[in-house]
Amino acid sequence: MPHTCLYFQVHQPNRLIPYDFFQIGQHAFYEDDGLNAEVLSKVAEKSYLPANALFKKVIEQTHGRFRMALSISGTVIEQMQHHRPDVLASFQDLVATGSVELLAETYYHSLAILHSRKEFERQVERHLEILESVFRVRPRVFRNTELIYNNAIAAQAETMGFDGIMAEGVPWVLNGQSPNQVFRAPYVTRMKTLLRNASLSDDLGFRFSDKTWNEWPLTAEKFAGWVKDAPGDVVNLFMDYETIGEHQWKDTGVFEFWERLPEAMLAEGVSWVTPGEVVDLFSATREYDCHWPTSWADAERDLSAWTGNVMQQEAIAKIHRLEEEVLAARDPDLTHVWAKLQTSDHFYWMATKGGTDGSIHQYFSPYSTPYDAYIYFMNALGDLQVRLRRIREEREAGGARSGEL
Helix, strand or coil, rough: EEEEEEEEEECCCCCCCCCCCCCCCCCCCCCCCCHHHHHHHHHHHHHHHHHHHHHHHHHCCCCCCCCEEEEECCCCCCHHHHHHHHHHHHHHHHHCCCEEEEEEEECCCCCHHCCCCHHHHHHHHHHHHHHHHHHCCCEEECCCHHHCHHHHHHHHHHHHHCCCEEECCCCHHHCCCCCEEEEEECCCCCEEEEEEHHHHHCCCCCCHHHCCCCCCCCHHHHHHHHHHHHHCEEEEEEEEHHEEEECCCHHCCCHHHHHHHHHHHHHHHCCEHHHHHHHHHCCCECCCCCCCEECCCCCCCCCCHHHHCCCHHHHHHHHHHHHHHHHHCHHHHHHHHHHHHHHHHHHCCCCCCCHHHHHHHHHHHHCCCHHHHHHHHHHHHHHHHHHHHHHHHHHHHHHHHHHCC
């Protein structure tokens, strides 16, 4: 009988104002702070606060036998610090129970690993620093943005000292194997790879309220039975925290389901474990040889959610091309602004996919069209380039004056 490892992603991006061409060089604040606060508060009231209260109650009722993990991005921690410190306090209370493990990720929820190892390491270190500052925790397990993963990323995470890494269990990489085992990437010596059970995770994250699904309505007891009968050592259930109350609304019965599920699992003899406990409990018995970057996004489970069209490719290339010049400016505030523009959501909103995936991209986008997302981003980026040029010119002028003296 497998154990169950549950982790939720908690992330909010910084949305941009409708930044037009004529603001370039004139307006150096790009974010729609009012909209960011509004969305955070809406999600907090519908999801974060009631879910935190629910899980804290369940942890107490089960005397800590219910365990879970959270991956909280640096950008959402910043938003909570600025707009809703009460929500951040509720996460701190939940972590303080000792039954909730925190995971490491890139501070800005970025695609940095695909473009710059140096910038990737800087962002992961910054995330570790804010977790230590806010939660007094230093994670052992790494979760890259949107579960983006391949052999090289696994090797990089091991080099940085992590004991485990999370990834999507992609069928064409698994090649018939069950994701419910603990794996090891080629060329790593000790770090373990935990693979998301896509089918069971999506039952909770996507199909739960679908009345056309032949398993609707899903009960806690039915789901616990599925997990009990699953093969392997551990069933990894990975999803967005907003699944509870935001993506699956309160009137679907999602809160009642999650309140019953921990006890239903325990009644079936299924134990809850955190990612760090999985690393300690199980040996890596199989190799997961993933040459190409995969993710948990869209039907393709690849990078096309962020790099599928030329707008996305150009925007990503241009923001990362500024790395050397931004770091040379030695301006922490400007570096922070540049890094926030790396947040993966900016490129996700530029996707032009159709069908179900296209609808999901549009659902999460604050803009009318992908082209608006591209234009506002590129105009903000244009202003950032003007600021960098001014810094460079001022330094060159200062250097010239020093030479004259």
